[in-house]
Amino acid sequence: MTQHDKISAYIDNELSHEAEQDFLISLASNDGVRKAFRSELVMKSVIHQDELATLPNRDLRGAILATIGVGTASAVAGEASASTIAAAKPAVTGLKALFATKFNALITAGIVTVSAVGGYVTNTVVHSGSNAPVTAPAVQTAAPAPMNTTTPITIRTPATTEPAAAIEAHTKKSAAPSKAPLTKPTTNAVTGTTSMPGAVTVVPEYNKKK
C-alpha cells in the first residue's frame, strides 16, 4: 500500500489501529506525506464548497413539477386563495348569509312574517281576557345603518312644512312694495278721535252700553 493509498484509507476510516499509528508517524516525519495530506484536506474543503454552490434554481424545479403535473405554483396559488377565503369568511355577517340567495331571502322573510303574526295573535289572545288598558305600541327603533353602506340616504321633509314654492311666493309677496295709495286718517267729529280708515275700533267692555 502506497502512502497515497494510506491517506485514502485513513480518510475512509479503513485502517486498523496499528496501521493508523504507523500512518500518523509517517505523517509527522515525511514531508511528502504531509503535503499530500494537506492537499487532501484542501480538496475536501473545495468539494464541500462546490457542493453547496451547485444548486438547481427554482425555475427548474417549477418546470419539472409543472411538466409532471404535480405543480408547485398552482398548488401554492390554490392554497393562498383558500387561506384568503378562509380569512374572509368571518367577515361575512349572518345577515348576508341569510340573504345570500333568493331562496334564503324568501325563507327568511317567511319566517319573520310567521313569527310576527304569531306574536301578534299571542299578544291578542293573552290580553283579550283581561281589562288591561291598551297601551301604546312600543316604539321600534330601526338599527343604525352601517357606515359602509352603499344605500343612498333620503332626507325626508316633514309633511307640515310648506312647500318651497309657497315659501318663495310668500317671501316675494311680503317683500313687494304696496302699490295702494296712502289713506289719510279720519277724524270723528263727535268724539274727536282720529283713526285710520278700515281700522277696527275696539271698544272696552266697560264702555259698552248695556
Next chain:
Amino acid sequence: MKFGKRARTSGGAVEVAAHVERVLSGDDSEPVNQPITLDRETQLFHNFLAGDDAAYRALYDAFERPLFVYCCRLMPGEDEAKDVFQDIWVKMYKMRGETSIEVRRFSGLLFTIARNYCLNAIRDSKVLNYTSFDDAGEDNDAFIRSRDIETADLRELLQKALAQLPMQQRESFVLREYVGYSYDEIADIMGTNTANVRARAHRARERLRKVIGAWLELKEKAN
C-alpha cells in the same frame, strides 16, 4: 423490474447466516418470513406509486440537490445536466403506471436511472473525445502543466480536473465524495463489486490530490 441489489444481497447474507446458525443448533424448523423494513425514502416511493403526489414532492425535495450535483459533475455542461435532471424526474413519475415494480431501496433506483440517462446523453451528444469509460488515458500531467492551473480558482480547478477523469473514476468519486454513499451502495448503482469502486475512487482522489497539490505549490511560490 427489480432494484436494490444491496438490500437483497445483505438480506441473503443474513438469511444464510441464520440458516447456518439453525443447522449448527439442530433446529430444522423453517424460518418465518419476516417483513422487510424499508427506509423512509423507499416507503415514500411506495406511497407515491399508490397515488400520493405529496410523497413524490417529498422525494424530490430530499434528492434534488444530490441528484443535481451528480448530473452536473457527470455531464459536460450545465444545460445538458439540467435536461438529464428533468428527464430523470419525469421518468420517476412515469413509473407510477408501470406494474410489477419491486423496489428495495429508492436511492439505488434513482441513481441507477440517473446513471443510465447520463451515459445515454453523453453517448448521444458525442462528447466522448475528452472522456473515456475505461481507465485508459489517465495521465493528467498535461493538465497540471497547463495555464489553467495558474489562473483558475480552486473550485473551478477541481471541476476541470474532475472533467478530465475517466468516466467510471469520476462517477465513483462523485458518488462517494459529493453524494456520500458507501462503496457498497456505489457498487450497487454501478453494477460492479465494492473492490472495483474503492480502487476507482482512490485513483480519482489521488489524481485530484496531485492537481490541488500542484496548485498549492504554485501559490506558495507566488507568495
